[in-house]
Amino acid sequence: MTQQPQARPTLLYQLYRGASGLLAGVALRSVAKKLRKHGVAEARIRERLGRASLPRPKGRLVWFHAASVGESLSVLTLIRRLAKPRRSWNS
Numbered sequence: 001m002t003q004q005p006q007a008r009p010t011l012l013y014q015l016y017r018g019a020s021g022l023l024a025g026v027a028l029r030s031v032a033k034k035l036r037k038h039g040v041a042e043a044r045i046r047e048r049l050g051r052a053s054l055p056r057p058k059g060r061l062v063w064f065h066a067a068s069v070g071e072s073l074s075v076l077t078l079i080r081r082l083a084k085p086r087r088s089w090n091s
Contacts, residue, residue, distance in 0.1 A: 009017075028049055035045045043053040062082060066072040 032045050032049065035048065036042075040048075047053050064075050064079065066075050
């Protein structure tokens with residue numbers, strides 16, 4: 001199977017990427033400022049911006065993302081089932 005040459009990004013795409021990179025810093029500072037105004041602790045602000053406040057624990061890690069209360073509630077059954085020990089999961 002031969003590979004086709006990759007297409008070059010368009011000028012519009014390159015402009016979008018550049019503007020996004022420049023504006024990301026401004027947006028993050030704006031969000032952090034609003035969170036501070038509402039009394040959110042610095043460690044929590046960094047977490048909300050994607051920076052972990054604790055080191056990752058050893059062993060296997062499963063990450064669940066739920067954007068709403070309904071999604072959070074629906075994933076609880078799955079979390080409970082995965083929390084049960086399984087012989088096949090031994091390290």
